[in-house]
Structure formats: structure tokens, C-alpha cells
Amino acid sequence: MAVEDFQPRMVGFLCNWCSYAGADMAGTSRMSYPPNIRIIRVPCSGRVDPLLIVKAFQQGADGVLVAGCHPGDCHYVEGNYYARRRLALFRLLLEFIGIDPRRLCVEWVSAVEGKRFSQVVTSFTEELVRLGPRSEVQVGA
Amino acid sequence: MQQIRDKAKELLTSQAVDCVIGYGRATDGVTSRPLFVYEPEQVEELIFDKTCTHNLTKYLLNRRGKKTGIVVKPCDSRAINVLLNEEEIKRDEVYIIGVVCDGVVETRWNQVGEEKQARCQYCHQHTPVVYDFLVGEPPEESPPAPEDYAAVAEIEAKSLSEREAFWTEHFDRCCRCYACRQVCPGCYCTECFVDRLDPLWVGIRIAPEENRIWHTIRAFHLAGRCAGCNECERVCPMNIPLSLLNRKLVKEVDELFGFQAGLNEEEMQPLGTFKKEEKLGIGE
Amino acid sequence: MTQVISKSDLMVWLGRLSESHTLIAPVNDAEITLFRRVSNVEDIALDFTNTTLSAKEWFFPPTETLFSVERKDGQVELVPAEKMEESVIFGVRPCDALGIALLDRPFLNEPADAIYRRHRDKTILIGLSCREAHPECFCTSMGTAPDDPSNVDVLLTEVADGYIVQAVTEKGKAILPQDLLKESDVTPPSPPSLSTVSVEGIEDAMLRNFDSIYWERLADRCLHCNLCAYVCPACYCFDVRDYNDKGKIQRVRSWESCQSPGFTTIAGGYDRRAGKGPHLRQRFSHKLLYFPREFGSAACTGCGRCVKVCPVNIDIREVIADVQNLGGKSGQ
């Protein structure tokens, strides 16, 4: 498939209090971004179980975005700190088994950073287009 | 060896424990196998030699609430700390016969290798980290050799696609016998995620894309908990280099969080804590 | 006089077969040997002692789709599993051949398992006698032998300058490469001798010691992995579940083992064989008691795979001997 007409599929786990609100803010201020992302609302970035991420990749996601409150701003005080450790480590494991770590994007987006959210999604989408489709073996039959 | 037998006899006769878990000779006459000793007269069957590779601590999980004596190598002793930390076993229910060890050899059925196991070559834990009774002389405190991650580095050196091909080829062979899980002291879930029907994380189809989930999460669930006994790899009938996955995480956990599993009982596993100031290359 | 084929001609023959059939033969892979499809006969491993998994996986695969369900304009359609190719399996050891014969009993017993039958009908077995015995081998005790021709279509026996070719069935005769066979008066080497265990009266012994503490003690060591069952040529437990492959629903049959957690757990969570002892006992009871009672012989071929791979050395020969010796002292 030619790179230009490749449309990546991505799942975005957004924490309800910051990043999901940030995505709302992007909407309210009409800051458009590519339509490829499918947003799943979670209470906290710390709620994201790596199982959900591998599952997304196995199903065929080209990329997974996890976004939460900036460190120190977590609505649950510490949730994103745990998420940071868990995902930093998990990304290294993915890389080790041959899944491009750039396909798992972890970002901090606050409730007011609508612009930032649209930038994050835009650049992530572009990144995934650059990386191209994932190989069949990873996605499976 | 005699020390182990004597101690076992003493423990059993004094009824300090009702069973001692140690090593016995396997039916091939050359390798060893786990041995459960209930009667004092049985202790003569206990052995210890370079073939005693099994990590017996797994068996403690079946003996909760029963007083048990157990023979552990230094690597196994770290698993005990992990289990204590996770409150899976109680210290006062376990009598630990620690054995000073400078490495065990590669064994297969009816084959005893000459070479020390790879993990023993970089291991610098020659005395158990926890024990009630120590067998053998603790060696001179040699400056701990730096952990050797050569095998891991070899894979890291590959390109992404090479790594992907490498693992797909291995995961393709996996027949999901779960020997790796069953032998692992860290795997004690009442219901493993892979057996779970709802949510259905891993499908029944034994195929690379399903097996990949199994192996990825199996390894990740052991992140910061694996003390590196390599039993998973030893028991794998399909020769899947599982220790690479575990070692990779051991390496990263050490580098990112400066943590090594099971060195003491108290320290919280790295995914159960955090540092506010750390960045870990995320969100920057 | 016997018919002999030279080593080089064997390759030629296999080459031919690989064109007319799907050729399945032992292949070395990551220091283990497995039956794999081969397109290039060079890949075939001839020096193998025995494969890690038996030929069972080509009749009763680890995973196979029984049928798939498709949604067509509001209607649901059942699509049968894709047709199987005509295939030849080369290098089947007599023990594995016996294993297949054992599988036939439950699977072909009417009503026969259609899919298994298809596999059988479409597959020709070329057996290979064993030159050497291994410490774990005890096939002679289980009613076969290193040079036993029964249960294969063609049996090859290695001799100095090639292989003695012995057509056993019509199917076998049909594929013989007459042009490559030479008459020879070479005599087959005497089969190696191997370890034995007495299964005489084992059913009775199993029955008498059903409640023996022996099983609990044995289970102390057992890790309850599925290894022994998966490498066993005669184990045939399976699980059937629906598999949702991104919207395409398939009914899938996969290997299962009596050792896996909750094997006999029924709705409501009751497990008839709860506990490690009964769990492990089931394996041996099935092989040495239930199967013989139903199908006339033990569900074990003496291939010794389980002995070889068991991480904690649960050795079926030892178990048989122990149970025999326990005598009537059951329950003590």
C-alpha cells in the first residue's frame, strides 16, 4: 500500500479529568486533527492495563495513545506516576518483541491544552503514516 | 549434602516441620528431581549436586499453613523474599535450608552438561539472601561482577523486523502447555489471565498472534518480581528462549528503577511505587 | 530377498512425493525436531532419534477450525473447515504409529469424528524403524517394537547402503517407486534392546490402589503443566470453543490436558477431581485403566516422551512399577 493512502487506526485511552477534557477543549475550539483516532474514556491513565494495549495491537491497531494529567496534576494524586512507570517499562518490552515503541505514545495533556491535544494526535498520526502498516504476523490472520 | 540430611532429620524428628522439600536422584540416575521428605528415615534420599537446578520455592505455595523445610540455592532464596513480600507465604511456616552455590550445570533428561548454566556465569549471589540454616562456607566477598546482559543485548542489536521475526518464529512453536507458568514461583494467580473466559484476553486458537499476548503479559506480570531462576526456559519443550524476555525486564527494571527482585523482603516492587521526579522518557 | 532403496534415491522418491502430495517430515528447528511440511527434501532430518512432538499433531492438531460462521445479508452461514490436502508423513517411528492407531479407537469409533477421519484417509504413513534405543524408550513393553511394521503404510529400515523398503498396506504399495527399488539379500539389523516395565495386571493394580496416598505424594512434585499430555502420541483430550477473529466466528478445537486447572470443573464450579492427587491420578488411570477397559489396550506407546520432558521427572515406568508393588495396600 502506498504510504500516502495508508490510514492508520489508533486507539486513544484518555483520562477523564485532563486529557479527555483536553480533547473536548480541542473540539470546543475547533482545533481539527486527523480522524484516525478512536478515543476510549478512562478515569485515569493509571487505569490502563497493558493487556488492553497488547489486545489493541493484536486486533490490528497501528498505534495506541495513552494520555493523562501532567505529573503532579493527577485527579487521583498519584495515578499518572504509576502509569508512567508501567508504560515506560511496557514500551521497552514491546520494542524488544518487535513492536515499534513509537506505536505506543504516552503523553500528558491537561484539560486546557486543547491545542496541544490536536498537535499530539496530528503528529502521532503522521508518525504512524511514516511507519506504515504493521506486518501481518503481528496482527495475525 | 550430609548436612542437609542431618538438618532434615532433625527438623522432622523434632516435628519442627512435617515435610522437607529437597532434591533426590531422578530415574535417569544422573540428574536430580524435587523430593518431598515426610519421614526421618527417608532423608538419606536427599542429595545436592551440580544438577539441582529446580527452584523448589514454587512448592511452598501448595503448603500454605503447613510447616515446611525447604532447600534453596541463592537464586531460589530471592524468590522466597518475593513471596514473603507478596504475603503469599509466612516466614514462620518456612524453615529455609540455604545452600552456598557457585552454579549449577545445564541438565536435560539423562544428560548432565559440563558448563555452568549461563545464568550462573554472571550470577554473583553465592550465598542465599535469606535462610535459617546455611550449608557450605560463604565465599570471600568478591566485588559483585556487573550483571551480564550479553544475550539480551544480542537481541536488542537486531532490527525491529528481525526481532519481530525472531519472536514470531518462537511464539509460533509454543504449544501453550503452560509449563513455564506452572513452574514459576511468581505465577500463583488463582486464575491466570490466559485461562480467563471473560474478559477473553487470549483466544483458544494456538497461534502466534495469540501466543504473543500470552508471552508478553506473562513476562510483564513478572517485571520486578522475577529473580531469574530460569525454570520457565528450562521446562519449555519447544526451546523458546523465555529467559530473554525476563532478563530484558530485569535489566530495564534495574536501569530505570535501580531495583533487583528479592534481595530483601521489605522493598516494594518497582511497579508498586514511583518517584515524582523521574521522567522515564515519557511525556517529554 | 528384500527391496532396498539407496539413501540418494530415497531423497529422489521423497522429492517426487512432495510434488504429488504434501510431504511432512522431521525437521530440525531450534535444537528440537518436529514434523513439518517440507518443500525441499534437503530440510529433512534423518539423524533424529525421535521428534519432540509426535506425528499426532497432523491428525489431531494443537488447534483446528471445525467450521466458521459468516454473516451474509442478515443470514448466518456455517462454512465447513477448508479441505485437507493428500499428504504423506515420512519418518514415523513405530511408537508414534501405534499412537495413531490408539487415537483411531476413540476418534473413529462410530459416530466417527469426521475431521479426524478426513485427516486419516488423506494421509499415508512412511514409517522408519529405530536403529538405536534411548534410555526413555520402552515401546516393547507397550506392544510395539523398534522395527514393528504394523500401523504404517510403508516401513523403512536403515541398513548400510540404504533402507529396506517394506510395503505394509495397499496404500503403501501404491506409492512405492518401483524404478528406484533394488532387490537385495541384506538382512535387517537386530532391533536394539530397551528398558522394560511390566504392565501385566496393571489395570487391577490401578484399581486396587485408586485411593492410595501414593497419588497425593506423587502429585507433591507434579507441576500440573500440560507437557506430558501434549507430547504424548496417545493423549487426545481437547477443548472446543468459539473464536472471534475480528468478527469472523470460528468453532475451534484445541489441545487440552487433564492436568490443566479446572479440567473437570463443571458449571457452578464443582470439580469432581479437585486436588492435586486425583488430578494427577486421572492421567494414569485413563492410560492404564479406563482406556484399556474401553479399547483393550493401554493408552501408552512407550515412546518415553513424557519421561524425557517432564520438568520434575514423573516417570510413567516408575509409576507403573510403584503401583504394581503397592499391591493391595491401598488407602494406607
Place this chain on the structure above:
Amino acid sequence: MARIGVFICHCGTNIGGVVDIPRVLEAAKEMPQVVFVDGNKYTCSEPGQASVREAIIENQLDKVVIGSCSPRMHERTFRNTVASAGLNPYLLEIANLREHCSWVHGYDKEEATAKAIELIKMAVAKVSRHEALFPKEAGITKRALVIGGGVAGSQAALDIANAGYEVVLVEREPTIGGRMAQLDKTFPTLDCSACILAPKMVDVGQHPNITLRTYAEVRKVGGFVGNFEVEILQRAKMVDHTKCTGCGTCWDKCPEKVDSEFDLGLGKRTAIYIPFPQAVPPKPVIDTDHCRHIKYRQFMEEGGEGKPPPKCLICEKLCPAEAIDWSQQDEIITEKFGAIVVATGFKTFDYTAYEEFGGGRYPDVITSLQLERLMNAAGPTDGEVVRPSDGAHPKTVVFISCVGSRDERKQRSYCSKVCCMYMAKHAIMLKEHDPDVQCYIFYIDIRAGGKDFDEFARRAQEEYGALYLRGRVSKIYQDCKKLIVLGEDTLMGRPVEIPADLVVLATGIEPSDGAAELAQTINISYDTHNFFVEAHVKLRPVETQMDGIFLAGCCVGPRDIPESVAQGSAAASKVTDLFSQERLVTDPMVAVIDAMKCTGCMLCATICPFNAIDSQTTRDGRIMAVVNESLCKGCGLCTAACRPGAANLRGFTQQQLLAEVTSLWQ
């Protein structure tokens, strides 16, 4: 099989103008378990809601998906709609078709529509795994605990008490009043601190709804909002305050003199004492570390060698009320509260850390708070400002600002906020005490933000001739009676040397001793300086992340008096707001733990930020985790961390999230 209804809101043209809603509805019809689809112009409007309500009833829908604006906008609205049709309000899922779709993909209607269809698909998949949830209700103990009897705590206690609720005020010292009681005058109005504080203290002491527990500390806090169980350590006062009349005979006659904490070592007090004349309660305690009789008793108990110390007992003999009670012991009192206000205040920075200022060696280098005591008419010198060393009247006084503030080298990066103002105040006061005094003030910046603050600071310079020198002091050394202050005037760019009679250090504000320990006991978070952390710096300044625990005053950070008072009232209003409810309704979207699956590794308990998970030993001796639903905030950390999958977060279950993911590829 569920009967799912899908409703899509046009939101005028906000969604309808971009997304091809008829097509989305067509697609929705095909989705599993969907039995009804419909569109609305404005679903949130009354007619819109009504049509949803009717559709639910007519089609016996048991689950509902609404494609509309963000759930953050109308989730509550639509839950009520669903509930009004007799469904459990939690059987609703909202697909965000506006903020996350039409508003950001307006440029490509095709794509927007395709995406809208998938968003609905995900919502349908998720709602199919929804379960009815039921909020739990808990009663409220309408009693408040206030920790700290400074001006902030007293204000909070009074406001809550005046609202008609019982308050227990716990104060570590023998009296309430806190730091404000030590001050002489207050900026910028220069009204007398004691004069405005004392009446408030008396009100607290006499208020029928307030139980005062001075000389006491909080030891343990359990439970949760509305139902805290608190252990208070009441230290033995050795004086029965029910008998004591506070006549003062005992502390007049007590022979044992020790340094007065209240006067910061500038004056003496007796072993049986009240810290200062206006103390509340105006009744003494016996300082058991110094009381002669106690020493005598200890000697006797230990059977010490040699001649025993005097029995003393003067206070007991002279007390007309026979209030001295040697039998008193420290005791632990356990009480129930519905809310807690933490107002533990501050202490001043220990300047001995500054070697260049003499590190405490020079008696005439004092802190501003000590100066307050010297100026105070009720102070050790009856208001005479004299040098501690020789009692002489200082003529040249040097002030040094930011001692333990804005100084990274001393790990005090923050500004203590009040110092600039009190230095100006001191300069003014000194001049009024003695016109010959010349004040020099070394400062970094003059921070005089606040009503009449800057005017005040300027008066110090313009009317009272205080000399402000911008720069830091490099060294102070004693030369006969003078303290030579070496510093730099960075504005003039020249070194300055001032022979001073008295040097006053504007020592910064830091949390009281034991702040961190207290934070741990009540499980609220605290920063690197041990100041307690607000739930939200701007929007929830007096709340903590623990429901029912509120903050006031300098325990949160440097504040001046009006701010502390305002915060006391703010915290009080939060408490009364809480108490105005009859029962507490807890959000049902909390974690649950499957007892059959839990392995008792307790990782969840370790990482739970709200201590909402306790361990419990089952009948067969297994350790197992259980969720305290009143403490759980539904963050789901436990769920993501639980290896055996025993923990699950209601409303965002593993099943629901997985369904959303896989639905994308069905």
C-alpha cells in the same frame, strides 16, 4: 440479549451539519443487540429527553446509547432521562459525536460520518457490558475535629460551632492562640494583636458547642468522610481543670524557673504555668520535665542513690481549690467525627543554619518573632526593647530579610510572604518606641502586595526613615558591644559596613514540627517542604484529596492573618456544607474485588492513593483484599495493577474497555 436503543443528537447543526446522521442511524440498526434507533434535533432539550423517555418505554429498551456532546457535558442530564423512564441510570453510554468528532472533523464530512459510526459501535459494545449500579448511602457523624488552635483553627471552630455543630478543638500547646498570640501589633493597621485575638480565644473557650482539648495531639485517624474515628492523646496536665479557678497562686509561688517557650527563651516561666496571661483555658499545666515534685517522685520510684531532691509540693499546699492532681496520666481518647479541619500552623526557620549570621552565637542577633516579644507590653521586658546581652537600648538596628526564604542553599526556595511587611512594621514600631533608633533593612525585593501594604512599606522608609539596602549580608561579627554587619548595597554597587546594636533576622515560615507525620496519620499529601497539599491549588484551596478533610492557615503555605482567617472560615463552610446533608451518597462507580480470584498480594492496597483497600483474612486463612467503597474514588489503579484480574472498576470494567477496543475490528 439486551435491547439497546441508540439515540443520536443533531445538536442543531453542530453534529448534524457535519455527520450524516441518517447514515449513522442506518449503520446503528445493524449493530448487535440494537433494537431501536432515533435522531433528535436537541436531545438535551425537554422534548428531546421526552422522546428518549417514551422510546425506552414503548420499545422496552433496557440499555441506551446517546450520540451527542461530551459525556462531561450531559452525562448527568441523560442519566436522569434514562432513570425517569424507569431504567437504572448507569445503563447509559454516551458517544462523544460533537467535541470528539463533528467539531474537529468538519473539514471532511465523509470521515466524520465514518468515525461517528465507529464511536457509536464502541458505545454499543461498551453498554452491552454495562450493569445496573446502585449508589450506597452512609450516615454522617455531625461533629467536627479541628486540629490546631491558632487563629485559623479558632476561626474554623467558631464558624462550625456557630452553625450549630459540635466541635472538638485539639491544640498541642497548653493554650490556644497560636503564633498570632505572640505578636505585638499587626500590619498594616498596627492594631494590637492580643486585643483582637483574645476575644476570639475567649469565645472559643466558652462556646457551648466547642470542646477544647489543649495539651493534646491527634495520634490516629481511621474511617472516612462522615465517619472518621480519631485517637487523641491527652497529655496529663497534673491539674484538675474542673476544680482550678485559674487564680494564679501556684504559678506565682512555684520555685522552679525555666525558659519560656512562648517568649522564645527571652523570659522565664515556672514549672506550673500558663504560657501567657490571656491564655485559654486560663488554667495551668505542670511541666513534668521540670517540676521538682515530679523529679522527687521519679527519684523515689527509681530508688536513686544519695539524698533525694526536695519534695516541694508548694503548689499543692497553696492551691485553694485543691486542683493539683498527681495521679493524672496521659490518656488516649477515641472519638467519632464527620469532618476534620487541619490548621497546624507554622514555626520559624532555625537561623543557626546561617554561619555568616553567627549561627546563634551572638545574643544580640535575634529573630523577628523574638523582637515581637520584646516589643510586647505583656512580654518579658514589658515592652521595653532592649538588647538581650546587656539590657541596653539599641540605637542602630539592622534587619536582614529572607533568612530561610528564597534560598535554595537552605532548601527554602519559597517566599515566606509576610516578612517584608513585618520588617516594615518593626521599623515603624521601633521608631515609635524610641525616636533615636535608626533601622537598616537588607532586602532582596520588597514584596508588599495587598491592601494598603505598599503604602505601609513606603511609610516605613519615608516617614520613619528606615534605610532599605538592596542586598544580602555576607557576615556579622562581634566587636566589643557592637555587631559589625558586612553587606552589600547592590543598588549603589558598594559594600556596606554597619556597626549595629541589634540585628533582627526575618526568619521564614515553615510547617510546624511533626507536620509530615500528621499528614501520614491522616493520609493527606504534603510537599517537599512538608506543607500540606490542596486538592486543587486554585479551585479547591481548602480541600484535600481526602473527602471530609480540610485545610486552613500556614500549614498549607505562608499566609498572613486575614488569609488564615478567611481560610478558617472557608474550611468551616465546607464542613457545614457537608453536615447539611442527611446522608452521604457514594458514587457506585468504584472498584470491587473478586474474592475467588484475589491472591492477597496486596499490591492494590499499596498503590491505592486513598487507602481504600484493606486486607482481610478469610475463614480458610487466606489473605484477601477488600475495597472500602466509601473511600474508593474509582481511579482504577488497582484494576490495572491486579495480575489475577480480581480487581475490577465498576463503570470502566476490563470487560467494558476490552469490548470497546475489539468492537473496532468486529
